[in-house]
Amino acid sequence: MENRGDPAAPVLQELWEWVRAGQEEVLRSPHLAACCAFLTHVLLCAPFFALDALGRVCERVRMWRIAAGSGPPPSLRRWSECFCRVLFRYLTAVLPAATLLQLLRSPELPEWAPSCWQLFVEVVACFLLFDMLFFLWHYLLHRIPWLYRNVHQMHHQHHVPFALAAQDASSAELLSLLLLALSSAWALDCHPLSETLFHLLNSWLAVEDHCGYNLPWALHRLLPFLGGAPHHQAHHSQQSSNYAPYFTHWDHLCGTYHS
Template sequence: MNATIAAATYWDQYNGITHYNGETLNVFERLWAAWYAYMQNDVLATGIMSFVMHEVVYFGRSLPWIIIDSMPYFNKYKIQAGKIPTAAEQWHCTKMVLLSHFTVELPQIWVFHPMAVFFGMDTGVPFPPMWKIAMHIAIFFVFEDAWHYWTHRAMHWGPLYRSVHKIHHNYSAPFGLAAEYASPIEVMILGAGTVLGPVLWCAITGDLHVLTMYLWIVCRLFQAIDAHSGYEFPWSLHHFLPFWAGAEHHDVHHERFIGNYASSFRWWDFVLDTEAGPEAAKARRDRKLAKDAKKAKKAQ
């Protein structure tokens, strides 16, 4: 890409990039390049963009669930019937989440650009093709789900639960805003799964664009907030993708405080027999009875 002209405003930068690269870059790519050219500081440019994106997506995706919680029509879809969060609970959660975002997540976001550059992550234009972005995001979902399962399961060990994870279980009937309502230690440990996958992938392959990272974080935020929504609809994704976890899977975890440790998928809980809920408990009893009957038959 040709060097951008020295300009006083963001739109001057955009117009300069359009003049020299209008044939090779699409509108979004020109907007992206103009932002970095205007800021004249890549760490600042990435930091501001990352933090604003996180806040807009997190609270923007939580807002529909706040509205749904206030509409009696949707009560019939509430998994834990009747346990609708009050306005006071929503406001308390919002304040705690904002405090965590500014004191825990903002410093981590600020060092993201140097880390990305160190591992060879591309921040320029043009952007990678959509098929590659989709493939990378799918890989990151699988990695994060495995990380989340094992770290989350570890946090239910007595001492870790009491000192770290118990805060997140303050709400036995979760709601969207509570997705990141957790202790600073938990935010860092579980959040590491979202960042480590892309960083490791980039370190190994040398092929990752920060835009893919952003889109992955957007998908992950949507997944986490929806999993904490507390609602099960006929059109919920797990009805079409049986291996998808969703709100029905995670809500049981909050209600029973054990089992269903994975974030996005059901296979870890299924394979390692940590599924929660009455159906899973019945399946375990049936397997035990069948096993005992088989042993008794052999002993005869």
């Protein structure tokens, strides 16, 4: 993954040069990663907040909810309480840790953009590596009682999750997932554009996994190797299966898959 330049990718190169020319100081900010992660998470949750609001008055929206017996969509109060918890943990744990990691890393921005193929390969490789690391860590969180009580149990207060709850976890768990995501991109020596795209898609898939809806246009309906929201909601209700975050192959291989 050393070949950063590709004259055959003019769109990406022009985009990268525009970013470097006008925003290089912003990109080097040690606070950027954590701030963008929080804002991205909130913005990606906004459509599901609207669905939950509509679900209180629209039968069609309620039909899209995964479990008919899961009760009404979460209330505004529940969303607000969750938002405050997530914001508090970002300010007190994620922001300081991400700032320190960025200061220690201090990467040089490359001159060349990746080719479209390189971008695709790096993002897919990041997801495969992250999915494996998450599966192993998640399995341990459930199998080791001390880890479950002190790290993971807070996330499982949501037996029927909703979009914002994707980040409603203990500070220790949020930091561990931050390290897994960053390590996946750094271990593969990804281009900053590939790393950024990976983090954006990672945020979206996490939100979609917790949304509580089996929507007609959901990614798991288009890509059968993804588990999606039904797969992850089964994990929240049973807690003994479906440990992988996105793909299903590790759960199939290890006998922990439940449809």
